[in-house]
Amino acid sequence: MRSQRRHGRSVAPEPPRYPERMPIRVEPDETQAKAARLRAGILSLAVGTAIFGGKLVAWRLTGSTAVLSDALESVINVVAAALLLASLVIAARPADRDHPYGHGKVEFFSAGVEGTCIAIAAVLIVIEALRAIVRGPSIRNIDVGLAVVVATSLANGLLGAHLVRVGRRHHSLALEADGRHVLADVITSVGVVAGLVAVRVTGKEIFDPLVAIAVAGNILWTGFGLVRVAVGRLMDEAEPERLAAIVEALAAARAPEWIDLHTLRTWRSGHLQHIDFHLTVPRYLDVERLHAIDEAVGKRLSEATGLPTDVIVHFDPCRPRHCSSCRVEACPLREAPFLRADPIDLERALRVGPGELEPLRGHRGEGAA
Structure with missing residues (x-):
């Protein structure tokens, strides 16, 4: 599927908007x-x-x-x-x-x-x-x-x-x-x-x-x-039950733009829960959209863990090999048809990394002339 062009530049479709607020359990002051x-x-x-x-x-x-x-x-x-x-x-x-x-x-x-x-x-x-x-x-x-x-x-x-x-x-x-x-x-x-x-x-x-x-x-x-x-x-030992709750919450909140999730880590400092992970998303998403995803994820995980939560999401850009598992319908950069979305489960979430990312073939960068 080819991108639309306006004045010689490719124009990415407007990605779905995330809600400003998500229902969460209110923590005590x-x-x-x-x-x-x-x-x-x-x-x-x-x-x-x-x-x-x-x-x-x-x-x-x-x-x-x-x-x-x-x-x-x-x-x-x-x-x-x-x-x-x-x-x-x-x-x-x-x-x-x-x-x-x-x-x-x-x-x-x-x-x-x-x-x-x-x-x-x-x-x-x-x-x-x-x-x-x-x-x-x-x-x-x-x-x-x-x-x-x-x-x-x-x-x-x-x-x-x-x-x-x-x-x-x-x-x-x-x-x-x-x-x-x-x-x-x-x-x-x-x-x-x-x-x-x-x-x-x-x-x-x-x-x-x-x-x-x-x-x-x-x-x-x-x-x-x-x-x-x-x-x-x-020693920041993993807590299996808490990790499972985090993954379950992420799977329930998954949006089409969430292509893959890996390198999930969590540790506690007293009552404060720290969580970080990598999330593969379409590479044309802008900073404002990525920030909205980060905010929504933080609220969802605070609700799931029942703890004050500090979340850091590292965003990875998608590559052509992700096309078959990407659910975004109006993608201007798709090189292969969608087949099946990769599940968000504990085993995949705890992977240290997805492996080396192949270079973009035939792309000088989205938004370039």
Whole structure:
């Protein structure tokens, strides 16, 4: 198909117009989201400190190794909460010249340190339990200890659930990690209560350190999981579910001018999602049209991921080999009939590149005389 000519110049057809606005889910105001994260961090530190004090009193009253192990983990909770609050304050800072992508990744560092702290607490619990086994446990005031541990466990459960909920709602891995840590502490406390009840019923104090060791294994696994996720985020590990959601959104929003898509990459900095990919389009599209495509894609992907999104689209010009997969009907540069559009799927989107592009044969450039 040949292009029309006007005054000796080829004239490209008017490409379809993109809508000025696309329906998207409205995200909460980012200032409010930051404030909510900070409030949750302050609450975690305040409640964690109070709970540690209660468990320390329970240990002094009972002499229980299991209660001491629970108190040791609460110390880690307080340290982790302080670290969490610091990371949230830093992450809330806007991007600057030294940190052009913002400070969000400090949350991943915080989550990794917290996971390490959990693992350290587990080791300390095992050491103390083994010492109690060697020297023989000595427990007193079991009823008082049970009451204090149950009360602090309930407070911890409410706090942990709140932190996880706020972390997920506002996309804060550090808050979610702290919430999981606190919930792991609840499991520890449940084990402690079970041990004290067993001692109370049977009179055999050996149950106390044995329960402490069993609980330590559980929180060690929790710590490992947090470190694993934090390291993955710091190294920009791919998130298959999020990539699939991105590709699905792009496929649903596809326009005839979207000939091919490849080299899709995504990574997160705190709550901000960064996405970039290459999009092959008709080579006669002007800058204004390409900008409109870029804006529309950014809005669509922000809706699909549920996160504030920064999208960069690298536009590749089509080549004659793309004619058979190009759905643009009134193309003035077509050299072959349309056969079948290449699908936009995960496998094709993750290709590193389409290969070398052949030179334009018989074209000096669109718009040239």
